[in-house]
Amino acid sequence: MRPKNKLIFIITLCIVLGTNAQTKHSKWSKFPSYKGLVMAGYQGWFNCEGDGANRGWTHYAKDKKFEDGSCTIDFWPEMSEYKKQYKTPFTFEDGSTATVFSSYDESTVDLHFKWMKEYKIDGVFMQRFFEVLENPNRRKHADKVLTSAIKAANKYGIAICLMYDIGSMDDSKYNLVKEDWKHLVDDLKLTSQGKKTNYLFHNNKPLVALWGISAGTRQSGHIPEIFDIMDFLKNDPNYGGCSIQLGVPSRWRTLGSDTKGDPRLLEALEQADIVHPWFVGRYNEANYEDFRKEVIVDDVKWCKEHGKSYVPTVYPGFSWYNMKSDAISNKTPRNKGQFYWKQIAGAITSGAEMLYVAMFDEIDEGTAIMKCAHKVPVGKSVFVPIEKEVPTDHYLWLTNQAAKMLRGETPFSKTVPKRE
Numbered sequence: 051m052r053p054k055n056k057l058i059f060i061i062t063l064c065i066v067l068g069t070n071a072q073t074k075h076s077k078w079s080k081f082p083s084y085k086g087l088v089m090a091g092y093q094g095w096f097n098c099e100g101d102g103a104n105r106g107w108t109h110y111a112k113d114k115k116f117e118d119g120s121c122t123i124d125f126w127p128e129m130s131e132y133k134k135q136y137k138t139p140f141t142f143e144d145g146s147t148a149t150v151f152s153s154y155d156e157s158t159v160d161l162h163f164k165w166m167k168e169y170k171i172d173g174v175f176m177q178r179f180f181e182v183l184e185n186p187n188r189r190k191h192a193d194k195v196l197t198s199a200i201k202a203a204n205k206y207g208i209a210i211c212l213m214y215d216i217g218s219m220d221d222s223k224y225n226l227v228k229e230d231w232k233h234l235v236d237d238l239k240l241t242s243q244g245k246k247t248n249y250l251f252h253n254n255k256p257l258v259a260l261w262g263i264s265a266g267t268r269q270s271g272h273i274p275e276i277f278d279i280m281d282f283l284k285n286d287p288n289y290g291g292c293s294i295q296l297g298v299p300s301r302w303r304t305l306g307s308d309t310k311g312d313p314r315l316l317e318a319l320e321q322a323d324i325v326h327p328w329f330v331g332r333y334n335e336a337n338y339e340d341f342r343k344e345v346i347v348d349d350v351k352w353c354k355e356h357g358k359s360y361v362p363t364v365y366p367g368f369s370w371y372n373m374k375s376d377a378i379s380n381k382t383p384r385n386k387g388q389f390y391w392k393q394i395a396g397a398i399t400s401g402a403e404m405l406y407v408a409m410f411d412e413i414d415e416g417t418a419i420m421k422c423a424h425k426v427p428v429g430k431s432v433f434v435p436i437e438k439e440v441p442t443d444h445y446l447w448l449t450n451q452a453a454k455m456l457r458g459e460t461p462f463s464k465t466v467p468k469r470e
Contacts, residue, residue, distance in 0.1 A: 092174035098136035119430035140427035150362025163202035217262025261297030369416030
């Protein structure tokens with residue numbers, strides 16, 4: 051082949067194959083789109099004394115103490131199925147010792163993903179906080195949890211996706227996000243597991259979520275830094291070719307109360323693929339419908355007009371009494387799933403085609419859908435038991451019912467489905 055013809059052939063081939071041919075990501079995934087899926091957030095941030103991570107009682111201890119009267123969790127995990135359990139200073143009413151799990155143990159992550167398969171939950175967003183990128187010990191923990199999750203996702207056929215929480219990011223160090231993404235792609239093969247690739251794609255491209263943009267409670271809104279991060283994830287010849295999900299405050303569209311009021315937020319969303327507003331604590335069961343009509347309906351309309359996908363947050367309930375020394379325990383009651391289902395039905399009614407559940411395992415803010423205990427420790431610390439009228443797996447089961455209703459596999463219902 052003549053040199054000129056060879057050059058033309060190479061250029062033509064690149065055009066035909068597209069930019070993704072140059073990236074290090076898999077060309078396909080079992081999950082090519084977020085549409086029709088229910089994904090939950092997965093913190094994976096719990097550590098115990100003696101688990102090998104040398105991080106102590108992380109996300110259990112308050113002021114470095116994990117003892118009666120000093121802790122950060124409001125729900126207690128149902129521990130009967132965990133292979134590795136860690137004794138705590140807490141006791142049940144009968145005097146027996148209460149145990150907890152460590153996310154650092156591969157067996158813990160495996161069990162959680164096993165539940166996802168059993169209850170047909172589509173997948174989880176693996177949370178990765180900016181502090182992880184600055185602290186070697188935190189990064190060691192996060193990498194181990196993510197490695198366990200990749201293995202479990204392959205084993206059970208569950209979707210996983212990376213969510214960077216950059217809410218507390220030092221903007222002068224924002225390039226750490228790029229370097230970390232390279233590390234995950236190169237060293238953990240996050241987006242390239244061959245025929246077992248279960249990394250979540252959207253619009254047939256690997257999806258990366260960036261959470262904490264323009265939040266009014268944060269020192270920085272991370273604008274204009276977010277534009278450069280998105281440009282890298284979308285256009286880098288080796289690590290780009292990605293779709294972008296931006297996590298924003300609930301009043302993003304109007305630049306209202308919980309945002310910084312920066313109009314560049316809307317410019318950033320124009321360059322994203324999915325808009326993901328945060329709703330935890332923004333309403334309760336009594337006023338949800340008013341919020342839906344005022345906010346969510348027009349959110350969906352804006353996204354459709356601008357060619358964006360929209361994923362609302364839904365959550366089973368909320369409580370951070372122990373963590374924040376709050377005045378009220380069980381601040382947003384679950385009401386046996388009535389509150390959770392009201393949001394699910396409301397989101398679908400409003401036109402949402404995908405859902406984000408906060409969270410799978412966050413027992414420290416009382417949003418966990420995983421199995422939590424009916425029987426909780428007694429003493430100075432106040433824990434919220436799962437309602438005695440429902441099984442400990444009730445919120446896992448409801449999440450599966452939500453996915454089936456979202457996809458039209460079961461009829462739409464405003465009322466909580468009954469278990470046979």
